[in-house]
Amino acid sequence: MGHITCSAEIAAPVEAVFAYVDDHRNTTKYMKDLTRWAPVGSKNHGKGAKFQVAMKAGPMTLSSVVDITTWTANQAIGWTSIEGFKQKGRWSFTEDGAGTEATFDMDYELPGGIAGRMLSRAAEPVVRGNIEQSVRALKRQVESGAVKAVARTKSPARPGLGSRTAAKAKPAPKKR
DSSP: OEEEEEEEEESSOHHHHHHHHHSGGGHHHHSTTEEEEEESSSOOSSTTOEEEEEEEETTEEEEEEEEEEEEETTTEEEEEEEEESEEEEEEEEEEETTEEEEEEEEEEEOSSHHHHHHHHHHHHHHHHHHHHHHHHHHHHHHHHHHHHHHHHHHSOOOTTTTOTTSOOOOOOOOOO
16 A cells, blocks of 8 residues: 655645635645546535545546545545545644644555555655645645735725725715
8 A cells, every 4th residue: 555645834824724625626726637526415525525536547547436534624634435446545734833734644555456556656656746746736726825815905995996995975066
């Protein structure tokens, strides 16, 4: 079985990082070679949610259904495959000053018995590289979103552009 762990310091509050990872619509945006992470059923986050997963691995696509087994707000999201490609993973989030340390940890087993285990060892540098790129992509995406949010909150109110602090226009004087 292969094992990968990768961490990054993200310049954003833990709540922002957790919320981004918790939103299943973002997963394929930052996870390299993940082509599908779609809810199975109506529950789309939290413990007990299930997702159909597809990942490119060279010329083949590995598919599985995963069950969210750990979900603690602003701390951790973990999953285990219940069908298909065997994997067990976890994102953990730790507040670090004004930022967040995000850690991705995954155990995986490629199909094919002994040959799959040998292939797992040979593929580990590629899988590790993909996970490292994914964690860096998460960092970039969250930080750019956090910067935009900060910029919006620090922008001065501009009259005439829907600002609540804009002065109301005075009525024209009445003609006699």
